[in-house]
Amino acid sequence: MKKRGEKIVSLTAYDASFAHILDKTGVEMVLVGDSLGMVVQGQSSTVPVTVEEMAYHSKIVSRGLERALLVTDLPFMSYPDPHTAVDNAAILMQQGYANMVKLEGGQKILDSVQHIVDQGIPVCGHLGLLPQSVNQLGGYRVQGKDDTQANIMIEDAKCLEQAGASAIVVECIPSSLAKRITASVSIPIIGIGAGVECDGQVLVSYDMLDITAGKRPNFSKDFMLEAGNVSAAVNAYVEAVKNKTFPAEEHSF
Numbered sequence: 001m002k003k004r005g006e007k008i009v010s011l012t013a014y015d016a017s018f019a020h021i022l023d024k025t026g027v028e029m030v031l032v033g034d035s036l037g038m039v040v041q042g043q044s045s046t047v048p049v050t051v052e053e054m055a056y057h058s059k060i061v062s063r064g065l066e067r068a069l070l071v072t073d074l075p076f077m078s079y080p081d082p083h084t085a086v087d088n089a090a091i092l093m094q095q096g097y098a099n100m101v102k103l104e105g106g107q108k109i110l111d112s113v114q115h116i117v118d119q120g121i122p123v124c125g126h127l128g129l130l131p132q133s134v135n136q137l138g139g140y141r142v143q144g145k146d147d148t149q150a151n152i153m154i155e156d157a158k159c160l161e162q163a164g165a166s167a168i169v170v171e172c173i174p175s176s177l178a179k180r181i182t183a184s185v186s187i188p189i190i191g192i193g194a195g196v197e198c199d200g201q202v203l204v205s206y207d208m209l210d211i212t213a214g215k216r217p218n219f220s221k222d223f224m225l226e227a228g229n230v231s232a233a234v235n236a237y238v239e240a241v242k243n244k245t246f247p248a249e250e251h252s253f
């Protein structure tokens with residue numbers, strides 16, 4: 001799809017009924033995000049989420065899917081070293097029925113990425129804003145704004161590709177940097193708050209359906225407003241990503 005210039009559409013899901021709607025609407029990649037800690041569990045970050053919780057939600061999401069690729073987040077502290085990373089990735093594959101696992105970070109986690117890939121498990125990287133590091137970052141802010149940070153992120157993307165990653169999510173970074181990263185690797189770059197020039201887009205499904213308890217990141221959009229029902233809202237998102245009308249300038253940095 002990257003080679004063909006066809007945008008890859010992704011949304012998060014945390015249960016089977018939701019997953020079924022995304023699957024039948026043509027969402028290509030369904031992400032069981034550790035964002036479930038915030039939108040499902042009501043916690044103030046993703047840090048408390050466990051491997052067991054991720055495996056459970058991944059398992060129930062898998063029952064709603066027929067076509068979409070199921071990608072499941074490895075949560076905070078589940079990949080502190082390559083051996084532990086492989087063990088936990090195996091749990092998400094065998095108990096969560098994931099097709100691919102996602103880990104946050106660049107060069108620091110390369111050994112873990114390599115070991116997981118060596119076991120035949122597809123890996124998705126995650127660069128830019130890393131919510132599992134929110135306590136170091138001090139908040140959810142745009143990343144990669146200066147040249148040094150930007151160049152490190154491009155190098156991280158190349159290293160992840162080299163280590164065998166199949167795709168990379170880039171979160172909350174300037175559109176210009178996302179464009180450079182997308183041009184620097186041959187694996188698909190899936191953006192969230194990263195502008196329209198990535199190979200695909202992902203959003204937290206609750207945000208685009210306005211199930212938000214009042215707060216939604218500025219890069220997201222309420223697709224429920226005009227659509228009126230869930231399937232129509234998801235369909236409007238799929239169409240908007242495919243024809244590059246989402247994200248617009250107002251959803252980008």
Ligand SMILES: Nc1nc(=O)c2c([nH]1)NC[C@@H]1CN(c3ccc(C(=O)N[C@@H](CCC(=O)O)C(=O)O)cc3)CN21
Nearest residue numbers: 035038039046131140141142172204206207217218219
């Ligand atoms: N509901 C929800 N949506 C998400 O997109 C999301 C989660 N939860 N939980 C995990 C992370 C945390 N995320 C977030 C949360 C807040 C902002 C936010 O408020 N960003 C500001 C940018 C601030 C700046 O200018 O630097 C914004 O206005 O969007 C961004 C990402 C993304 N992920």
Ligand SMILES: CC(C)C(=O)C(=O)O
Nearest residue numbers: 012033034035169192
């Ligand atoms: C926002 C996406 C990329 C994510 O990691 C999550 O939902 O946890």
Ligand SMILES: [Mg+2]
Nearest residue numbers: 033034035073
């Ligand atoms: Mg996540």
